[in-house]
Amino acid sequence: MTFFTIVVRGLIRRPVRTALTLVGISIGIAAVVALVGIASGYEKSIDKQLDVIGVDIVVSNMSGGFLPKVFDESLQARIAKLPGVAETTSVLMEMESIEDAPMMMVSGREWGGFTWGKLNLMTGRMPRDGAEHAVILGRMAAEVLNKKVGDTVQIEAEELPVVGIVDGRSVVENGAIMLSLKVLQDVTGNEGKANFVDVRVTPNSTREDVRRLCERIKGIFPEGRALVAGEVVSNSQGFRIARAMSWSTSLLAIIVGVLGVMNTMLMTVFERTHEIGILLAVGWTRRRIVYMVLCESALLGLLGGLVGVALGALGVQILEHTTGIRGLLEPNLSPKLLLTSVTIAVVVGVISGMYPAWRGSRLTPSFALNG
Amino acid sequence: MNTMANLVFEGVGLKKEFDDGQVHALRGVDFRIAKGEFVAVIGPSGCGKSTLLQMLGALDRPSGGTLYYCGNSIPDLPNPSAYRAREIGFIFQAFHLLPTFTAVENVQIPMFETDLPASKRRDRAISLLKSVGMDHRLDHFPAKLSGGERQRVAIARSLANGPSVLLADEPTGNLDSENARLILELVVRLHREQNMTLVLVTHDMAIARLASRTITMKDGRVVSDNASAPDAHREKEQAIK
Numbered sequence: 066m067t068f069f070t071i072v073v074r075g076l077i078r079r080p081v082r083t084a085l086t087l088v089g090i091s092i093g094i095a096a097v098v099a100l101v102g103i104a105s106g107y108e109k110s111i112d113k114q115l116d117v118i119g120v121d122i123v124v125s126n127m128s129g130g131f132l133p134k135v136f137d138e139s140l141q142a143r144i145a146k147l148p149g150v151a152e153t154t155s156v157l158m159e160m161e162s163i164e165d166a167p168m169m170m171v172s173g174r175e176w177g178g179f180t181w182g183k184l185n186l187m188t189g190r191m192p193r194d195g196a197e198h199a200v201i202l203g204r205m206a207a208e209v210l211n212k213k214v215g216d217t218v219q220i221e222a223e224e225l226p227v228v229g230i231v232d233g234r235s236v237v238e239n240g241a242i243m244l245s246l247k248v249l250q251d252v253t254g255n256e257g258k259a260n261f262v263d264v265r266v267t268p269n270s271t272r273e274d275v276r277r278l279c280e281r282i283k284g285i286f287p288e289g290r291a292l293v294a295g296e297v298v299s300n301s302q303g304f305r306i307a308r309a310m311s312w313s314t315s316l317l318a319i320i321v322g323v324l325g326v327m328n329t330m331l332m333t334v335f336e337r338t339h340e341i342g343i344l345l346a347v348g349w350t351r352r353r354i355v356y357m358v359l360c361e362s363a364l365l366g367l368l369g370g371l372v373g374v375a376l377g378a379l380g381v382q383i384l385e386h387t388t389g390i391r392g393l394l395e396p397n398l399s400p401k402l403l404l405t406s407v408t409i410a411v412v413v414g415v416i417s418g419m420y421p422a423w424r425g426s427r428l429t430p431s432f433a434l435n436g
Numbered sequence: 437m438n439t440m441a442n443l444v445f446e447g448v449g450l451k452k453e454f455d456d457g458q459v460h461a462l463r464g465v466d467f468r469i470a471k472g473e474f475v476a477v478i479g480p481s482g483c484g485k486s487t488l489l490q491m492l493g494a495l496d497r498p499s500g501g502t503l504y505y506c507g508n509s510i511p512d513l514p515n516p517s518a519y520r521a522r523e524i525g526f527i528f529q530a531f532h533l534l535p536t537f538t539a540v541e542n543v544q545i546p547m548f549e550t551d552l553p554a555s556k557r558r559d560r561a562i563s564l565l566k567s568v569g570m571d572h573r574l575d576h577f578p579a580k581l582s583g584g585e586r587q588r589v590a591i592a593r594s595l596a597n598g599p600s601v602l603l604a605d606e607p608t609g610n611l612d613s614e615n616a617r618l619i620l621e622l623v624v625r626l627h628r629e630q631n632m633t634l635v636l637v638t639h640d641m642a643i644a645r646l647a648s649r650t651i652t653m654k655d656g657r658v659v660s661d662n663a664s665a666p667d668a669h670r671e672k673e674q675a676i677k
């Protein structure tokens with residue numbers, strides 16, 4: 066018989082209680098996996114979008130929260146004149162509730178700008194010109210809205226025909242409704258306004274050149290921000306909030322897990338007072354008792370962590386295929402996240418076992434035997 | 437003086453109080469027990485017999501007086517668990533087996549505190565169970581064993597690390613007379629064959645008569661200490677001086 070046998074025997078003696086505790090921890094860990102996975106997946110897909118459309122610097126006024134405040138379109142012309150700028154394009158991005166879909170990204174892009182060129186037409190056609198009141202849908206947006214070429218989409222008060230469906234190669238683009246900037250300004254009453262200027266720097270620019278350019282942009286647009294594509298995601302206030310929320314919700318779930326395991330381990334120690342007395346009487350050290358209780362709770366944490374990671378991954382899969390959400394999520398369940406979650410579960414187990422272990426080891430053998 | 441070298445236990449003015457001094461379980465007990473002795477401790481219920489045995493086995497701390505094992509103060513042992521694991525075998529009236537472990541596993545529990553390799557534990561436990569006539573019930577849980585069988589397993593466990601002293605607190609108190617006789621024979625045989633010091637608490641005068649010496653207690657004090665064997669008699673003389 067090994068020490069591990071003793072630890073396992075401690076857990077299987079009360080199978081129902083052990084199972085319920087496992088469910089408790091695993092729900093907590095599943096929440097961590099799902100929330101953090103979805104948040105980081107979203108960040109990653111934004112990052113990918115920027116890559117795909119070839120943006121190097123994004124200029125915006127981030128004081129608006131999730132979506133930046135609008136500014137005058139003329140900013141673009143001023144940025145275009147700066148040294149080291151190859152191309153610029155203004156974008157007006159809105160989040161709108163479209164028919165049954167609660168939040169859809171509507172992206173008005175300056176006609177002829179470089180971001181149009183990266184879209185792959187799947188069916189239909191592109192708008193004829195920047196003045197045509199028509200939209201194209203990203204592949205997943207079409208699926209979510211259940212629209213084909215020839216249908217119409219209502220934005221604010223206007224019904225706009227769908228003329229094409231495109232594959233934009235990133236979740237954000239595929240989930241968006243795209244149209245000419247001018248048309249979106251018309252429809253939403255934002256004449257002459259935009260909330261992003263996407264900038265491409267001249268080829269062969271160094272990091273230092275890009276940094277200097279950002280400084281200059283800030284010089285002409287002090288209330289705004291110029292972010293190098295890779296930094297856009299990590300700096301956006303919206304994402305910071307999303308990340309903070311997913312981790313703080315996770316923290317709550319973890320605290321609930323800790324209380325659950327601690328309760329179970331305390332019950333285990335209390336109901337086993339007599340047995341701990343026997344162990345002490347036959348010569349077990351207090352250290353070994355502590356170690357036994359901690360190993361039990363760590364094992365409980367490990368099992369809960371494994372089950373939780375599986376549950377979380379499964380839950381995310383289900384969410385991904387649920388109508389209404391389908392296509393909007395591209396969760397990022399990285400091995401690092403899974404490993405971190407299991408580690409958190411084990412640490413939760415050990416921490417929760419500390420007090421019960423200490424209680425158990427402090428018993429006087431004769432008292433524990435008789436009492 | 438040469439008997440001093442053979443001294444296993446020596447208690448002087450040993451006291452034990454419970455509940456902040458409201459209960460005086462031991463009120464100053466003096467005794468000496470030599471190596472290889474078989475001492476019976478008798479006395480009415482509540483006189484402090486179990487309390488005395490728990491002090492000897494380092495299961496609790498005395499409130500006053502001194503208590504030595506082979507010249508070392510028991511309450512001041514640097515490593516009381518090693519003492520409990522290696523020097524002492526404890527047998528209880530209520531057996532005190534672990535319910536979630538089989539017979540052969542129960543016997544292995546104390547072996548975790550020795551250098552015995554894990555692979556040898558089971559074999560040693562089996563041979564100990566064989567020596568108490570329990571090798572036919574290795575994988576039974578205590579709940580599936582009779583009282584006499586449980587006490588045999590408990591005895592095998594007490595021998596796990598080859599102790600030099602056996603402390604038995606009414607080991608036959610929960611058994612019918614036939615099983616009691618068998619268990620008693622087993623304990624006495626172990627004492628004889630392995631020259632183990634045996635301190636046995638009992639209510640039963642017939643059992644006490646098997647011992648080389650009888651300590652009678654009353655109300656937390658030793659009221660008589662009768663040696664029946666000549667060498668133990670000498671011990672008693674020593675103790676009185």
Ligand SMILES: Nc1ncnc2c1ncn2[C@@H]1O[C@H](COP(=O)(O)OP(=O)(O)OP(=O)(O)O)[C@@H](O)[C@H]1O
Pocket residue numbers: 432454455459460461479480481482483484485486487488
């Ligand atoms: N943990 C304890 N707390 C309070 N009082 C105790 C405790 N243990 C023992 N006592 C008291 O100390 C006295 C001696 O108890 P002990 O168990 O040593 O008696 P005993 O001689 O073994 O009796 P019995 O023959 O009934 O087993 C009793 O009065 C008992 O009530």
Ligand SMILES: [Mg+2]
Pocket residue numbers: 485486487605
């Ligand atoms: Mg007693």
